[in-house]
Amino acid sequence: MRVTTAFKRLMDLPGVSVSEVDFQPARVVVTVRLRSRKLFCPECGFTTKARYDTRPVPSWWRHLDLGRWRLEVRADLRRIDCPTHGARTEGVPFARAGSKFTRDFEDLVGWLATIMDKTALRRLVRIDWDTVGRIIERVMATGLDKRRLDNLFVAGVDEVSWRKGHSYVTLVSNHTTGKFVWGKEGKDTATLDSFFDDLGEERSAQITAMSMDMGPAYEKSARKEHHAVNAVICYDPFHVVQLVTTALDKVRREVWQDLRKLPDQEAAKRFKGARWALLKNPGDLTDDQAATLRKLKRRGGDLWRAYALKEALRAIFAGDLTEDEVGELLDRF
Numbered sequence: 001m002r003v004t005t006a007f008k009r010l011m012d013l014p015g016v017s018v019s020e021v022d023f024q025p026a027r028v029v030v031t032v033r034l035r036s037r038k039l040f041c042p043e044c045g046f047t048t049k050a051r052y053d054t055r056p057v058p059s060w061w062r063h064l065d066l067g068r069w070r071l072e073v074r075a076d077l078r079r080i081d082c083p084t085h086g087a088r089t090e091g092v093p094f095a096r097a098g099s100k101f102t103r104d105f106e107d108l109v110g111w112l113a114t115i116m117d118k119t120a121l122r123r124l125v126r127i128d129w130d131t132v133g134r135i136i137e138r139v140m141a142t143g144l145d146k147r148r149l150d151n152l153f154v155a156g157v158d159e160v161s162w163r164k165g166h167s168y169v170t171l172v173s174n175h176t177t178g179k180f181v182w183g184k185e186g187k188d189t190a191t192l193d194s195f196f197d198d199l200g201e202e203r204s205a206q207i208t209a210m211s212m213d214m215g216p217a218y219e220k221s222a223r224k225e226h227h228a229v230n231a232v233i234c235y236d237p238f239h240v241v242q243l244v245t246t247a248l249d250k251v252r253r254e255v256w257q258d259l260r261k262l263p264d265q266e267a268a269k270r271f272k273g274a275r276w277a278l279l280k281n282p283g284d285l286t287d288d289q290a291a292t293l294r295k296l297k298r299r300g301g302d303l304w305r306a307y308a309l310k311e312a313l314r315a316i317f318a319g320d321l322t323e324d325e326v327g328e329l330l331d332r333f
């Protein structure tokens, strides 16, 4: 198989043929050609066979990474003269108007935003948080395919914010397909109410499980008549673990403050290194941190209890426990 054919299949972009693949140190640049002879306006969809001119420089988009390779799509585009929008660079079938990312990349980012925390997402897809915000805004502005709301049985809802918390958006995703299916500005009960309005009573009743944060706003909407009446409400693991981790850190700080009041300052100094021993997963500890943890266990008290609770919850969410074991674990607290 030729490398261009291989990449055409791998990337699965609609409406293009691959004309060149260039391997660079950290990225692969794939040059594509649009197959359609017709040009269309990215704003309104107006089509024409007449070109206005050709852009002097190529256009670029980032596509889903290929393992450790960053994948970039490159194309020489033409411009059209749209009766409504004037001279515009032609639209492409694989990216939204004005975006530097392919549709697939943006869809992935939108879904990830509903299932993982900011730091993890930023590391995974290697873009900054404001870019995530712009992607979500663009996806919502161009409108999501109405059919996405069909066959929604296991749903997730989460709020996403950016611009230092000035913009809040509520996103709903389909956990089965891994796509986000609905979004709207706002983060309160009324915001999620309008999702259920769009979904309608029949489809709302088909939802069997819905994951969300632990705040009251979304749950209140989901529990309303004609909404997710048949759904089990599930708390997102990352929200639960985040909550218990914050609680553990609070207890740790209190213990440290108490130690600092003692005449012997050595104890407080030794304790300062305890933070990572407590917060990291036990499997990732260094030998020193493991030793600190053993000392804290011997010491017992509130701090050890808080640590044990964190670890118990983590084990539950890791999913390797039987129902009986989970019950036993929870009985201890």
Ligand SMILES: [Zn+2]
Binding pocket: 041, 042, 043, 044, 045, 046, 082, 083, 084, 085, 086
């Ligand atoms: Zn137009």
